[in-house]
Amino acid sequence: MWDHVTRAKDSEKSIESTPRSTSAGGHATPSFSAFNAVIKSSFSGTSSAEVSPSKPNLEKILRQPVNFRDVVITTTQSSISGGLNSPTKSVEIDLHASTSVGNLAEVDSLGSLYSEQPQYASVQRSKMVIIMVGLPGRGKTFVCNKLKCYLNWLGHVTGHFNVGNYRRNQKLGDLTQDASFFCHTNGAGLELRQKALDSALDDMMRWLNTGSGQVAIFDATNTTASRRQLLRDKLHGRCQYLFIESICNDMETLERNYMNKLMYSPDYAGVNVEEALRDFKARIQAYEDVYEPITDRSFHYIKLIDMVTGRGYMDINRISGYIPGKLVFFLMQVCRAGLGNARKIWLTRHGESEYNVLKLIGGDSNISGEGEKYATALPKVLEARLPQGEATPLQVWTSTLKRTIQTAQHLPFAKLRWKALDEIDAGVCDGMTYEDIAEKMPEEFAARKSDKLGYRYPSGESYMDVIQRLEPVIIEIERQKDSVCIVAHQAILRVIYGYFMAVSPEEIPRLSIPLHTLIELTPMPDGQMSVQMLPVDINADPSTLLENLASNPSPLPVLAS
Incomplete structure (x- = not known):
């Protein structure tokens, strides 16, 4: 149990003689000597009336921001072998070993307080x-x-x-x-x-x-x-x-x-x-x-x-x-x-949707006629890319939105729907075009353009939100021994592709993930991925579809403006 809090080498100074410290934000904060004195008075049975009016009360101190620099938490516990009346042992832990940490929540964000570190080390x-x-x-x-x-x-x-x-x-x-x-x-x-x-x-x-x-x-x-x-x-x-x-x-x-x-x-x-x-x-x-x-x-x-x-x-x-x-x-x-399994990870956007035709963002529209052509061609393309030799199980993952479910409907493999694979939530901008947003919400349009990674749609999501949402999906992909085909949306596939190809988070929102293209990722023994872009000619004759696929690989995703 923490019995009391003191400021190092200053625990006995009076409240009046202790200068007020200034926090990083410039706010004056009471010293921990003052804090200690009030705590002592509260535990010693002193009533609030007995505390000098010139001294700040405990409630006032606690409501103000506190600078934790130089703070030491001290705990005392009785020696078990010596009985309850034995002298207490004091253990001090430097709570703010680094001035680069701004608050207690950040102190242990990376690990525990290591006992072998010297006190007050600049860690x-x-x-x-x-x-x-x-x-x-x-x-x-x-x-x-x-x-x-x-x-x-x-x-x-x-x-x-x-x-x-x-x-x-x-x-x-x-x-x-x-x-x-x-x-x-x-x-x-x-x-x-x-x-x-x-x-x-x-x-x-x-x-x-x-x-x-x-x-x-x-x-x-x-x-x-x-x-x-x-x-x-x-x-x-x-x-x-x-x-x-x-x-x-x-x-x-x-x-x-x-x-x-x-x-x-x-x-x-x-x-x-x-x-x-x-x-x-x-x-x-x-x-x-x-x-x-x-x-x-x-x-x-x-x-x-x-x-x-x-x-x-x-x-x-x-x-x-x-x-x-x-x-x-x-x-x-x-x-x-493991390192040696022959498996693939395929990423593909849904076929063209009705909202794509109208250049609207978000929504839950059906696929268009062109999108249906892609859905029809996808099974033949995917089966041709399966690793040859041993039978390789394949799972198909989609979002819960109609356009991905319809795109995957002809694939003869087990399917799993993930709510986490739904497109980025555009909030109040759902159903608008980017031109509409620029005209009606110019400040939002400019904010998104200046920081696509951190920008959050009003009542919607940011790319950082999507990254956090997709972490369970990434973990599940990593633990799979079977091949996986993910039919999802542009923002979602940008984030997944960015993870596997070590794209910096700042560049993820600008990756180009085109429609009607199969992205094939192959895990390598060193933990990296090889990638091949396979555009599908949805208007090709079925007999020449695979020939066109092999002879016309697409360049890797580039950064869009």
């Missing part, structure tokens, strides 16, 4: 570093790319710092980066690898401290306790941090990961597959010789253990706070689908 609680741990071929880069997409999409500016890229960009002289380069007895290799780590770490901290960066992902093996302690020491007192260790013991999964690594790693570009696999396994052995899994329970960490096999589990230690909690849930879903 930037709005910054976090995620440190990857694990042997090569364990899916670390996959996890990094997924986390980067997810956090950036939610509005938390996130950077990915891959130490391997720094290593590859170094001038090595006569050294080659084969398996022997990674041996712990190779002094020259150790020196260059340490140099790469230092460069990546310096760039990461510079990025966090000088820009708008909020979360940094430090992508390296970090397989020894000494390396992790070094990173911990460098970050200690400067920002929050947590470790994510990826462990895989399933040989079938590892062999698949190894082959994927050889296909996409710059280290083995142009190298014979058999030779590359032999060298890569030797490199892994060099790391295994010194590998020490995280066992120190004083660390904040998430362990992913055989998660992609469906028989694995997560070990979560000392994780709390908004973003760390979201990361745990997100990783549970992403790792369920």
Whole structure:
């Protein structure tokens, strides 16, 4: 229980002698000595009449904005071993360790108050570093790319710092980066690898401290306790941090990961597959010789253990706070689908609607004649794009609006309707044209044009609202092992495409998502997506429809004005 609140080194000063502080907004606020004195009087049995009229009462203080800078919350509790009459123990927690945090709600927005931090350390609680741990071929880069997409999409500016890229960009002289380069007895290799780590770490901290960066992902093996302690020491007192260790013991999964690594790693570009696999396994052995899994329970960490096999589990230690909690849930879903499933994600707008013809926004209109042509052609196009070989289950997701349901009506697959996939709510502008809005609501039109991401239609939604609304849909797509076709609306598909293709939130509202076009996303082993745009010629003869589709790919979505 919190027994009393004091201001550090000033708890005994009188109310009259304590200057009033000024908040960030310029408002005068009572000091916490005054606050403490009033609280003491209230708990000591002093009546309100006994308090000096010159002293502010508790109600007045609480109604004013309070500057929490320099505030320390102190709790006292009796020693259990010494009995109730023993001297009390006092534990102090620095509640405002960083001046960059404006209020209590933001203090722990990224994580818990770490007990190992020194009192009054200048810690930037709005910054976090995620440190990857694990042997090569364990899916670390996959996890990094997924986390980067997810956090950036939610509005938390996130950077990915891959130490391997720094290593590859170094001038090595006569050294080659084969398996022997990674041996712990190779002094020259150790020196260059340490140099790469230092460069990546310096760039990461510079990025966090000088820009708008909020979360940094430090992508390296970090397989020894000494390396992790070094990173911990460098970050200690400067920002929050947590470790994510990826462990895989399933040989079938590892062999698949190894082959994927050889296909996409710059280290083995142009190298014979058999030779590359032999060298890569030797490199892994060099790391295994010194590998020490995280066992120190004083660390904040998430362990992913055989998660992609469906028989694995997560070990979560000392994780709390908004973003760390979201990361745990997100990783549970992403790792369920795994890295090696042959699946596709298709995105398509509904066929042309009656409102599209009239250039009206919103509404729940039917599809037009042209839209019906697209709905008729879509099954043949989609079936031709299914992965060949094994039978691949496919789900079709639509919104609850008629134009998407009608577009998907001929698709011979299981269908699911999502209210979350409904078009952005235009509020009072529903059923208007953009020309109408410009004429009748010029201020709203100008506000939307200047900030399409943050602008909210009167009584409607903004793109930021849509991003939050679609988060459960994104999570469900990520955890699917089957292919999915999403028939939805322009704003909705902009947001979904922006997530998978790592488009910055500011650019999402300007993505061009044309009608009668199938967008095909293919998950890659490194967690990124390949994309192909497939415009459908709705007036083509059915016998030549697929030929036209293959010979006339469309460019990727561009930013519209």
